[in-house]
Amino acid sequence: MSAGQRKTRWRDTEAANGLLMVSPTAIYALLMLAAPLGTILLYSFLTDGYLEIIRDFTFANYVEAWTNELYRSVMIRSLGVSMTVTLVTVLLAFPIAYFVSFHVEPSKKSLWLFLITIPFWTSYLIRVFLWKVILGYNGVVNSGLIGIGVIDQPLDFILYNVNSVVITLAHAYAPFAILPIFVALEKIDRSLLEAGQDLGESKFVTFLRVTLPLAMPGVVASVLIVFIPTIGDYVTPQLVGGPEGRMVANLIQLQYLKLDNYPLGSAIAVSAMAIVTLCSVIFVGLNRRYLKGPK
Amino acid sequence: MMKGGWFKVYAIGYLLFLYAPIIILPMFAFNDATVIAFPLTGFSTRWFSAMLEQPTLSIAVKNSLFIAVTSSILATTLGIFAARASTRYRFPVKAGIMGLIMLPLVLPEIIVAVSLLVVLLGLGVSLSLWTVILGHVLICTPFCIAILSSAFQSLDQSLEEAAYDLGESAASTFRLIILPLVMPGIISSLLISFTISLDEFIIAFFLAGTEPTLPVFIFSQFRFPQAVPVIMALGTVLVVLSILLLTIAEYFRRRGIAKAGGKDTGGFL
Numbered sequence: 138m139s140a141g142q143r144k145t146r147w148r149d150t151e152a153a154n155g156l157l158m159v160s161p162t163a164i165y166a167l168l169m170l171a172a173p174l175g176t177i178l179l180y181s182f183l184t185d186g187y188l189e190i191i192r193d194f195t196f197a198n199y200v201e202a203w204t205n206e207l208y209r210s211v212m213i214r215s216l217g218v219s220m221t222v223t224l225v226t227v228l229l230a231f232p233i234a235y236f237v238s239f240h241v242e243p244s245k246k247s248l249w250l251f252l253i254t255i256p257f258w259t260s261y262l263i264r265v266f267l268w269k270v271i272l273g274y275n276g277v278v279n280s281g282l283i284g285i286g287v288i289d290q291p292l293d294f295i296l297y298n299v300n301s302v303v304i305t306l307a308h309a310y311a312p313f314a315i316l317p318i319f320v321a322l323e324k325i326d327r328s329l330l331e332a333g334q335d336l337g338e339s340k341f342v343t344f345l346r347v348t349l350p351l352a353m354p355g356v357v358a359s360v361l362i363v364f365i366p367t368i369g370d371y372v373t374p375q376l377v378g379g380p381e382g383r384m385v386a387n388l389i390q391l392q393y394l395k396l397d398n399y400p401l402g403s404a405i406a407v408s409a410m411a412i413v414t415l416c417s418v419i420f421v422g423l424n425r426r427y428l429k430g431p432k
Numbered sequence: 433m434m435k436g437g438w439f440k441v442y443a444i445g446y447l448l449f450l451y452a453p454i455i456i457l458p459m460f461a462f463n464d465a466t467v468i469a470f471p472l473t474g475f476s477t478r479w480f481s482a483m484l485e486q487p488t489l490s491i492a493v494k495n496s497l498f499i500a501v502t503s504s505i506l507a508t509t510l511g512i513f514a515a516r517a518s519t520r521y522r523f524p525v526k527a528g529i530m531g532l533i534m535l536p537l538v539l540p541e542i543i544v545a546v547s548l549l550v551v552l553l554g555l556g557v558s559l560s561l562w563t564v565i566l567g568h569v570l571i572c573t574p575f576c577i578a579i580l581s582s583a584f585q586s587l588d589q590s591l592e593e594a595a596y597d598l599g600e601s602a603a604s605t606f607r608l609i610i611l612p613l614v615m616p617g618i619i620s621s622l623l624i625s626f627t628i629s630l631d632e633f634i635i636a637f638f639l640a641g642t643e644p645t646l647p648v649f650i651f652s653q654f655r656f657p658q659a660v661p662v663i664m665a666l667g668t669v670l671v672v673l674s675i676l677l678l679t680i681a682e683y684f685r686r687r688g689i690a691k692a693g694g695k696d697t698g699g700f701l
Binding site: 151152153154155156158159160161162163165166167169170171172173174176177180229232233235236237240247249251252253254255256258259260261262263264266267268270271273275276277280308311361362365366368369370371372376386389390393394399402403406410 | 439440442443446447449450451452453454456457460468469471509510511513514516517518520521522523524526529530532533535536537538539540541542543544546547548549550551554566567569570573577627628631633634638647650651654660663664667670671674675678682686
């Protein structure tokens, strides 16, 4: 009995120590993240007056955000761009993660990961701007294709529209997609693959039935880590999107900094986050059978 | 083997895609033309000398350095607390607390920016470099925790227990045993958060008020085509510097893991 008592007391002190230790960071996150997020949620239900916010509870901002043709089309486009970027990024990333995990010597894996992450850490603004140079009218792609005689007029559908936004974002988020898949692949017990082949499965079937399901937690993580932030990207649509490539972040910036309509800006931001969260929850739900299992 | 060969071709093509902007950047920084387009016209270093004569640029650099140094120290400090707590202790609502702290990793930066803006203006706080720091600490902390957690995780707990058995207090154990072992992780976390803060645009754009930071300055210059070659020169300098910083960070991260006897799982994230 006393052993049991000591055990609960020990657990209490461990819990207390842990909470104490995490408290500076947790309090900072509560004050600087949770409280501000709560505030924009609150603002989204208030009324915008001239130069001040009127404390009248209303759903009008949400009605405006969801029914106004312009806002709705920007929201749908953002969602479409985000989903396309996620699909492209994750599909392109999987073979890289697979290559580094299965075909690179263990001593060289860190070097490969380092090479993959370096571009991610160099000035985001300048990288986005350079895609404008690559995809532009006199850009690298056009002068290259003209140079080798594939086309005689520069292509104009690759800049200042949704395509250029997708290409640029897929480039920016590539390392984010590769790393979670790589980590999941690294965890796979290699003897399972040998077992699969010993039992007469081909390499490809072993991949489909053993490797892929075991890699799914990583795939799900990379889908989320690409999908959620891309919908709120401001710089890429602003610089390479042109008028028809504007996304929800540009709309939020417009409401907050140009039109000074905080309640409507907040309602748009909250709606975008709600949609993203809903999509993520559905996606995780669909993949639930891959996510449980032994840790 | 053939299969691995095809993978390698794909991987090299992919790396080319990843590095395309960085390879093109110096071409225009050293190109003797005002228009950023091919074909290149000739070699010149005049954009680099023009860069040094920009008065706003030096203010922006100073502001950004101040923000980045302060944010990285604060974020790493907060990161140490959270990483230590999450790797060493079990406590109530741990997943919820850690989830909230790590949330900025996926939350779009514009949401962080507008929500902080609304609160700060509501409280009557005037925008300054410090308001940018508040936001940067928030977004850097999750990266610090990711790096520091792997440093703390690879610690052998028996070292700590041995120190207690030999009569050291919790504080002196932390200072004498744990801190030296995770020091490489701390340095790596400082460098990474410094790099993130130096490069962050949206939060600075919303929260800096009238003070320019480096990315805000760069963004404003994109509107003037004649200013872009100077930005290409500046970008080249920044890329070289950040590759240097990252190489140092990676060196310390690996040394930290080796020192604590752990296995390298690779990568910063």
